[in-house]
Amino acid sequence: MAPALCEAANMRDMQGRSVKGRTLWGTDIQPADANFRVLVVGGIHGDEMSSSSLVFHWIGLAQTPPSDMSLNIHWRFVPSLNPDGLFAKPSRRTNANGVDLNRNFPTPNWARDAKDYWETRTKRDPRRWPGNKPLSEPESRFLLEQMDSFKPNLIVSVHAPYGVLDFDGPSVPPSKLGRLYLDQVGIFPGSLGNYGGIHKRVPVVTIELPSASRMPQDAETRQMWMDLLRWTSERLGPSVTAATHSH
Incomplete structure (x- = not known):
């Protein structure tokens, strides 16, 4: 990822801090007549570097939306939710407190399920x-605050390295994004997909890139983006339009 790509993203301080006090950066791309909100999050796991890079590449693509879209999307991008994990040497999945942020969200029965899952399944x-309690970490609290204030119609969470597409929540899931095909891997206690998709009823698309350290080719990155736009427009757009007309 070139420094120019990062500079062009016009990141701003989102007023969130990591355990070690690092700034949580983000950026908004918002057309004047936006009628749909999408939150894109990368780097929940600090050792999945490609996930943060992909978000930066997509910020560039979002700046020139296709003209034939039925939706005018207000995008909010947070490329690295876990900067402490990213900048650790070597980089690590967990945050500075050793918590997997993607198991720290307040899903129903977290107290019963999260610890049991950790002990028996992992x-x-x-x-x-998963931490001692849900939302024990400043990074997961920050993301929850973003969900509550921004009120996304769709959440896209970028991970690596399983090379599949996962989906939680209402709506028909995308069958594929680029070369990634839908393979719903299950429900995890405390995960963002479980919390956002199942509990809050906001569709959550989880992208698992094939490699944690290598970005897909530019053409592939663009194809995944176009497939995401097409699916969002076809599957989620009509419900937004209907809701707008009913008010």
Whole structure:
């Protein structure tokens, strides 16, 4: 990822801080007549560098939307939710407190399920420690505040390296984005997909890039973006239009 790409993204301080006090940066791309809100989050796991890079590339693409879109989308991009994990040497999945942020969201029955899942299914894998309680971490609290204030109609969460597409929540999921095909991997206690998609009823598209350290080719990055736009317009657009007309 070139420094110019980062500079062109016009990042602003989103008034969130990591455990170690690092700024949580984000940017908004908002047409005047926006009628749909999408929150795109990368780097929930600090060792999935490609996920943050993809978000920066998509910020560039979002600046020139296709003219034939039925939706005017207000995008909010947060490329790196876990900068402490990203800048650790070596980079690490968890935040500075050793918590897997993608298991720290307040899903129903978290107290019962999250610890049990961690102990029995992950065999106490330290990379997947959910924390002592939901929202124990400033980074997960920040994302929850973003969801509450921005009120996205869609959340896109970018990960690596499983090379699949996952989906939680209402609506028909996208069958593929670029070369990534839908493979719904299950419901995890405390995950963003579970919290946003199942509990809050906001569709959550989870992208798992094929490599944590290597970006897809530019053409592939663009194809995934165009597929996301097409699906959003076809599947989520009509419900927004109907809601607008009913008011």
